[in-house]
Amino acid sequence: xxxxxxxxxxxxxxxxxxxxxxxxxxxxxxxxxxxxxxxxxxxxxxxxxxxxxxxxxxxxxxxxxxxxxxxxxxxxxxxxxxxxxxxxxxxxxxxxxxxxxxxxxxxxxxxxxxxxxxxxxxxxxxxxxxxxxxxxxxxxxxxxxxxxxxxxxxxxxxxxxxxxxxxxxxxxxxxxxxxxxxxxxxxxxxxxxxxxxxxxxxxxxxxxxxxxxxxxxxxxxxxxxxxxxxxxxxxxxxxxxxxxxxxxxxxxxxxxxxxxxxxxxxxxxxxxxxxxxxxxxxxxxxxxxxxxxxxxxxxxxxxxxxxxxxxxxxxxxxxxxxxxxxxxxxxxxxxxxxxxxxxxxxxxxxxxxxxxxxxxxxxxxxxxxxxxxxxxxxxxxxxxxxxxxxxxxxxxxxxxxxxxxxxxxxxxxxxxxxxxxxxxxxxxxxxxxxxxxxxxxxxxxxxxxxxxxx
Numbered sequence: 001x002x003x004x005x006x007x008x009x010x011x012x013x014x015x016x017x018x019x020x021x022x023x024x025x026x027x028x029x030x031x032x033x034x035x036x037x038x039x040x041x042x043x044x045x046x047x048x049x050x051x052x053x054x055x056x057x058x059x060x061x062x063x064x065x066x067x068x069x070x071x072x073x074x075x076x077x078x079x080x081x082x083x084x085x086x087x088x089x090x091x092x093x094x095x096x097x098x099x100x101x102x103x104x105x106x107x108x109x110x111x112x113x114x115x116x117x118x119x120x121x122x123x124x125x126x127x128x129x130x131x132x133x134x135x136x137x138x139x140x141x142x143x144x145x146x147x148x149x150x151x152x153x154x155x156x157x158x159x160x161x162x163x164x165x166x167x168x169x170x171x172x173x174x175x176x177x178x179x180x181x182x183x184x185x186x187x188x189x190x191x192x193x194x195x196x197x198x199x200x201x202x203x204x205x206x207x208x209x210x211x212x213x214x215x216x217x218x219x220x221x222x223x224x225x226x227x228x229x230x231x232x233x234x235x236x237x238x239x240x241x242x243x244x245x246x247x248x249x250x251x252x253x254x255x256x257x258x259x260x261x262x263x264x265x266x267x268x269x270x271x272x273x274x275x276x277x278x279x280x281x282x283x284x285x286x287x288x289x290x291x292x293x294x295x296x297x298x299x300x301x302x303x304x305x306x307x308x309x310x311x312x313x314x315x316x317x318x319x320x321x322x323x324x325x326x327x328x329x330x331x332x333x334x335x336x337x338x339x340x341x342x343x344x345x346x347x348x349x350x351x352x353x354x355x356x357x358x359x360x361x362x363x364x365x366x367x368x369x370x371x372x373x374x375x376x377x378x379x380x381x382x383x384x385x386x387x388x389x390x391x392x393x394x395x396x397x398x399x400x401x402x403x404x405x406x407x408x409x410x411x412x413x414x415x416x417x418x419x420x421x422x423x424x425x426x427x428x429x430x431x432x433x434x435x436x437x438x439x440x441x442x443x444x445x446x447x448x449x450x451x452x453x454x
Contacts, residue, residue, distance in 0.1 A: 009141055009150060016207025017136065018153030020086075023197035023204075024130055025161030027097055030193060031122075033166050034186075035100070039115070042182050043103055049112060051389060055382045057119035061127055062378035068131045080210035082132035082139060089129040090201045094194030096122040101190040103183050129201070131374065138351035139210055142444055145295055145437055151348035152291035158343065159284040165193060166276060234357035237350070239433045243303070243426035244346045245376055249384045250422025254314075254335070256388050257415035260397070262328070265408040271325055278329050279336040286340030294345065298437060299352075303345050303430045310338030311423045318416035338423075352435050355443045 039050035077084045100122045104114040137147055137154075169189055177185030231237060258276075263269040294302040313334040322328050350373065395410035397403060403411075435443075 008143075009146055012207050013140065013209075014150055014153040016204050017140070017150060018157035019160075019200050020133055020204035020208070021154045021157040022161035022164070023090075023200040024133060025158045026165050026193045026197045027093065027122075027126055028130075029162040030097070030165045030169065030190075031100070034169055038101055038186055042186060043111075043115070045112070045115075051386070053112070053115050053119055055386060056116055057123045058378050058382035058385075060120050061123035062375045062382065064124060064127045065131055065374040065378065068127045069135065072132045072135060080139075082136050083205055083208070083210060085128055085132035086201050086205045089125065089132075090198050093122075093125040093129050094198045096125040097194045097197075098187065098190045101186040133204075134347070134374075136208065136210070137347065138354050140208065142355070147351050148291065148294050148299065148344070148348040151344050152287060154347060155287050155340070155343045156284065159280065159287065159340075163277070163280045163284065166280070167273070169193075229361075231357065233361050234353055236356050236433060236435050237353035239429050240346065240349045240353060241373060241376065243429040244342070244373075245380055246422045246429075247307075247342060247419075247426045248377060249380045251339075251419045252381060252384050253388055253391075253418045254415045256385070257411055258332075260392075261408070261411055261415060264403045265411065266322065266325075266328065268325055268328070274325070275328065275332055279332045279339070282333045282336030283340040286337045287344055290341040290344055294348070299345050299349050300430055300433045300436060302341065303349075303433075304427055306338050306341030306345070307423050307427050307430075310335065310341075311420055311427070313338065314416045314420035314423065318412065318420070349433070349435070352440050355440065355447060356435060359443050359446050 036047075036050050036054055039045050039053065040047055045053075072082055072085060075081050075084065079087060096118075099118050102118075104111055104118075106114055137150060141147060141150065172189040172192065173182050173185030175185070176188040177183070259272060262272055262275055268275075290302060290306060293305070313331065316334070317331045320327070320331065322331065391414055392411075395414070396407045397411070
């Protein structure tokens with residue numbers, strides 16, 4: 001592997017790539033945090049319609065990701081392989097985000113169709129930028145430890161974007177909307193976020209360069225079918241994939257339930273911001289710690305330790321009779337620690353599986369692998385969100401009503417035991433993960449020998 005591809009990255013490159021995910025999370029977290037509320041309380045459609053539109057957009061996003069990955073890794077321009085999508089894709093993405101929080105002047109079916117089409121447009125623009133952006137990690141460096149460092153900066157940027165959009169969105173909406181209502185506020189908020197994301201991604205494009213002398217991307221070959229066959233034979237990928245997917249899907253039950261549990265179970269609705277901020281900021285602060293630990297003992301061991309702590313935290317949440325804000329904040333903080341580890345480990349382990357797959361199958365899949373991963377991730381989230389709403393109905397939850405003791409007890413079980421099960425299963429999957437830093441270096445050496453012979 002060429003020296004320029006495997007050497008340590010400069011602080012400028014690490015920071016430039018890291019803040020790029022701040023922009024990505026303006027969109028990702030902004031949609032996740034605000035869109036359903038916007039549909040129901042500003043546009044004025046029913047929760048069922050709002051949820052259906054949200055699911056359609058997420059599923060569309062999921063299905064387009066593998067195709068975007070396949071196309072991106074075969075792109076060749078003077079700006080590189082993946083960087084052109086940052087240059088040309090971010091303006092449409094920013095505009096589509098503004099359009100997403102615009103109230104169409106229609107009624108009935110025409111309104112619903114408009115919302116669906118706008119949602120699909122935004123999800124398509126998001127795919128065009130987000131998949132190539134994620135695929136830059138293996139493109140920038142082949143060093144496993146350096147990928148962890150790069151991912152650490154990226155996760156810090158991602159958490160920053162999430163904290164900013166969730167903390168500042170409603171203050172902007174209320175300030176701008178005033179007596180005129182929230183519709184104008186949402187539009188201005190989306191414009192500010194989109195403009196900021198555009199500036200940030202421009203910085204990423206300027207500071208992050210793809211190595212001109214790397215031969216790795218030239219080894220990407222074959223049809224989409226060949227790429228899928230190669231992925232299917234990649235054992236480390238499937239272990240990381242399974243562990244991350246099950247953690248993401250099951251912890252969704254905690255994230256979606258927390259706001260209801262705080263409001264109805266603990267009567268602490270006025271402290272929602274404090275609870276959300278505590279989990280986010282602790283997750284942010286824990287990233288450098290897990291980053292350091294991962295570089296010292298390896299990604300596999302770090303996953304086993306961090307997820308074991310998370311498992312204990314979920315069980316403690318279930319067993320402890322929470323009654324005060326401080327008790328809740330302590331438990332949320334413990335869960336936030338594990339959340340910080342999950343992001344940095346997944347996004348640094350996934351690139352290492354690319355070289356494993358190439359050695360074992362002879363086919364190199366970079367962006368296709370990322371596209372397939374996000375396809376499954378987003379599709380599962382969409383389905384899990386629907387299952388979650390069904391679960392709420394089954395336990396007798398009724399919005400804006402005093403909940404029964406049985407409903408609150410069942411809600412606490414759902415939001416703690418289901419995630420605990422998912423985290424526990426992820427520990428089993430990663431226990432069998434075969435790649436460490438030394439093994440990955442051997443894979444790179446094998447690739448050098450194979451390329452020298454060809």
